[in-house]
Amino acid sequence: MFKQTTISLSIAAAFFAAPSSVAEQFEKDSEVIVVSGSRIEQKLEDVAGSVNVVTEQEIERELAVDLNSAFKYQTGITTTGSTGEAQALNIRGIGGNRVVYIKDGRRSNDAYASGSGSLIVGRGYLDVDNVKQIEVAKGAASSLYGSDALGGIIVITTKNPSDYLAGENTFAQVGLGFNGVSDETSLSGTFAAQLSDNNASSIQITRRDGDEVQNFIESLDSYEYTSNAAIIKSEFTLSETSSLLATIDYFEQEYDQVITEGTFETVDNNENVSFSLQFETSASTVLYDNLNAQLYLSDFDQQSDQIRMGFTGTSVSHNDYGFEQSIFGTRLVLDKQLQTGDIAHQIVYGIDYDSYETARPRVSTVKDLQGNIINADVFKPTFPGADTTMLGIFLQDNITLVPDVLTLNAGLRFDKYDMKAKHDDLYQGSEFGDYSESALSPKLGLIYSFNDNLNLVAQYARGFKIPPHDLAYQSHGVPTRYQIIPNADLESETSDSFEFGMKGHFEDKQFSATFFQSVIDDFIGTNVVRMEPGPTPTSRPVPIMQYQNVAEVEFKGFETNLMVWLNDNISIDTGLTYVQGKNKETNQYEPSISPLNGFIKARYEADNWSVTAAFKAAKRMTKVPDEKRVTTSGWGTVDVFADYDLGNWKLNAGIFNLLDKEYTPYESVAGLSRSTTNLADYTQPGRYLAASARFTF
Template sequence: MKFKRTLLATAVMMATATQAMGEETVKTGKASMLDQVTVTATRTEKQLKDVAASVTVIDSEQIEKEMARNIKDMLRYEPGVQVGSEGRAGIKDINIRGLGGNRVKIMVDGISQPQSFDSGYTYLESQRNFIDIDTLKAVEIVKGPSSSLYGSDAMGGIVAFTTKDPADYLKPEGDDTYGSIKGGYTSADEGLTETLTLANRTGDLETMLVYTRRDYKETETHGGANITGEARGQANPLDAGSDNLLAKAQYQLNDDHRIGVTGEFLQSQTDYKLMSDKYLPSTTKGDDKKKRSRLSFTHEWDADLAAFDNLKWHLDWQDSTTDQKTTIPAYGSYNDRIKKYDYSETSYQLGAQLDKTLELSGLTHHIIYGFDVVDTEFTNDQTTLDLGNNSSSKENIIPKVDSLTYGIFAQNDIQVTDRLSITPGIRYDHYEYKPKSNSGYTTEQKDTKEGKLTGRLGAVYKLTENLSTFAQYSQGFKAPDLIDMYQTMDNPAHGYKQLANPDLKPETSDAFELGLRGNNHLGSFEIAAFYNKYKDFIDTVYLPTAPGYWQITQEQNISEARIKGVEIKGQLWLDEAINAPMGTSLKASVAYADGEGKQDNAKSEPLNSVAPLKGVFGLAYDDPSELWGSELTWTLVKSKSSSDVSNNEVSSGNEQYVPSGYGIVDLTAYYKPHQDITLRAGLFNLTDKKYMEWDNARGRDTTYVGFDRLTQPGRNVAVSAKWEF
């Protein structure tokens, strides 16, 4: 426990130091982390210090400083958040406070992103992270249930990506043109990146174009034998490339109306050698293609009417596809085969939000209300070509499904006194699934519909000018995934069967959070404690076997869970605190969580989805000239104890493998030799530490022979150059 006490003590001392100078605020011109603005947390612009929730905002400047190449890199320094390991389909999921997968809502410019699933077969999976980070203005992470504002999938939290606008590059007024070229290299995956950005304002019309090309190979591991088979110590070879195009046009019709059109297109292609799959020959090859396209129309109206002051509405079309082709050489009783799997989601999304500020009974009310409607068609096809017999077969693990979901919401931010604000909110959601008949899916089909009401109550109270506390109660729910409801597999040759269950109920949650914040000329801090309880979790049930089958399974609502924890983060201006050189700062964050769950009346078991204790400390210097700067970041992760680990995810009788704790050091720096040129460099895992992340070890028992293949890169570098014109 020494590691835990050291981290917590350090963070608490740092937080306490920001209050050492009393209540008087000294204007320094420095923006603290609590001064950042969030829109997602309350659906309206608010500084973090005024929000009754734990929220993290990562802006484009921070993304560039940390030299992130993907979502995993972008979130690596955020305790309480872990990004799943990279599978064949890409980064699997984002986990917030112990919940991940489709229980975390992911949005791009307010548009819900596709679902992910993992069938257990290497040739049958999909992911939902169809985003290129060079297009991002910011990412907001709302921790904890947020269904009262965003409906289903927001049971664990929200990750909201916001793409850049033309105004982010142009001067505040008048005609203007901007352009930039950026190139980068990362040694961990031999990655090359090129980004072109163009923006223009002519009169009342603003336009923007951002294009990014990426080429990369597999992310290296920290050593291990370069052999075939499950014991392979190096990553499976891959060769990948992607193109991403973001185009925007926004027009100010008059003083009250503004419209915008956005087009976005991402495509990627990856060629694999699946050398470490224990169920397939080591010469198996994969060829995957992924695409996401969207077209959006937005309208903003400053109306100043009795019913609303402002109206924002949007209409979106989005199409995402994952195509997997697996070429499998002959083995055992099988001939040479090709397995093709295609999965797509096509959706139309309509949403509107209205805002009204008014005075009632001496109190200021900021009311927002609106609705969301999403109509989605899900399709999937699985084709097996037997090259030896020159035959083919086709099946669908789920039917074609039409999904219609809609929600209506209302929230009232009440300024009760100068010190106290209270924010109640409520939302009703309804979803309908209508499976369609198709020849590849023969299981009996059944329509499903369900409604759910969720609420939230939050409050912020200012104890002093510099110190405030917040509390909230929030509810969440998660509609069943299609793969849980409809997936069927019947393989008598191998003796297993999976049954559909269209009668699944939504998963639900209740969450409580209490926090303390401080902010003055020395810095800022936030301490938050949370307790989340979940019911009707959907989990796999092993049913009685039948002749010819050794395993029959079905997804059912059988589990409940609870997760509790504490998170601390702070920022200290060392130039103010200890008279360090101007521009020197220290930041720290620590996250600890503990969780357990159980099925029906069984004994409670630890939740392996909860990340181990993690702390991040950063020492930074930004020269007052803004020409150069550097940051040294130290990440510490504690090993899980045996009492925090369940063996339910490994084979009966075996023990879950628990990787050792670790500490890694990263160093980044930037330099501007000219006002239009920025050079950046990063040295990651500076001490060449060999380590494995907990999420990579999950589900592996102590007899597994391929742990070296699951390690993270050793010492690696990244460089980039950007020219603005």
């Protein structure tokens, strides 16, 4: 099956050498503007490291409804979590809290997984309807973004009022959508207006209602979800060179499942609200040409209300679990152009400060079958809350050593962080340490241009991740089975990331080929520190476990991309990714890697419509930690989607998994036990339809 992808890539590569006319519709990747490479706007071709970009046009064309579907056709990036559930991205085998999410300059909430590895709190609490662009910078990015950027960063940019207005006085749009993967219906509305000479404002609202994402045989328990998202922005022109942007960003998602009324019910509510003020000026001074300052507050609150029948069948537990996190942050980013002899410098520098306050309340009320309260108690969470502060100072110099030939990107960041556990009487007897450490994160990138169209790129970057509070302060267990104790001596994880590759951007074709390696030192994992006698003389010994810096982990592989316009109407876009990850101490494969995978998209574009056929495939996965872990078979799926522009109307439609293929992506079962996992539960939906319509007034 995967040979089909290889053959298709070879055919596309053959076209690379063939002459073809330039398509006016071709938006070259080299002209895409990104901010993830230097924290200021620059062309993608001027970034030494690998950056994937998903634009609003791709989100609309491919009928994406969340992070999962927005990154379906991207190299080096996989997703976890289904539509309507917690989601997160994995970059070249590294994910979770080892990747930073930045939305409009603000850091997002932490992720949190259960002991079985399933995601409880994700990072995708946003709506893609208002997204202008998503950038994914792969490899360590701590030299610019500090802690958690050990594996990469996701930078999400939403539209400002000026993006909607585009020089007009008003803008209004309504949208309707349907996605058959979860029978989701959506309704959106956008309005923007130039309210005065000095102010433009916009509001964008989206409502979604859907059901569970079923497996192929549709045997999973049902649930319903709803989400409401709103972004209100107001731009104030203070002078010809200065502006102020005020933002209110709200997202709420509710998950409702009733398996057996009164004895097995779950209601999850995730709410995220952010307030931000951002000041920009291009009034040049001796210290800067441009200045960007931001102040923000984000508040994330997850409440999970569960009803569960007790083991004896004579009582019912009403469990109220929470995960709460507030983030206060400030940003200051400045840049300055300097010339020293024949060498040009673009210096970017600044300071970040972030303060996290995290809590995980849990309350359990036990009632008899008549509804009378038997016991009501505050339940001990797996870890207490924590207060964390992070201060970072960074500097990057983009140096043009030889104009149009040789560019050097050199960066360095200093970070200081402090973390303290919240006092909680529930944890008497547990020893929680205070963390106070610092880190230096350098970066060095090189771009050598053979000519205007072909570049050699190389980059080294160092990353770090502070010990996460949910691991450092883990303190819980089952007396007869295990106990996890906190660790006051955890050290930060650090990574050394290397990239080497070629990038070509021509009039009607472009390509990239990248080899990468990332080595993570002091990787945090669980370790058995001792065995203790069980609660009774006949009980088995109880393992006492602790999260420790236990390993060095290496990820390496390659990525290739090729896009070719065969003529003014037909384009081919392909990508291939291979990642290998191993624990260097045990020589076991890491469960977070993905098998060899790739895609090919063929698109026909006319004046006001286009149609795309897409094939995505993955090789069978046998590189698992040990023989007790799940493996998966290879698979391939075909999607077809089209768009039609009628002026004020825009119509999009698609058929996904056209051939009704039954398959299981390895990412959905990674690390699970072979003996207790039913692969049928993790198969993906069969054939489904999606459509959307937008009308602009």
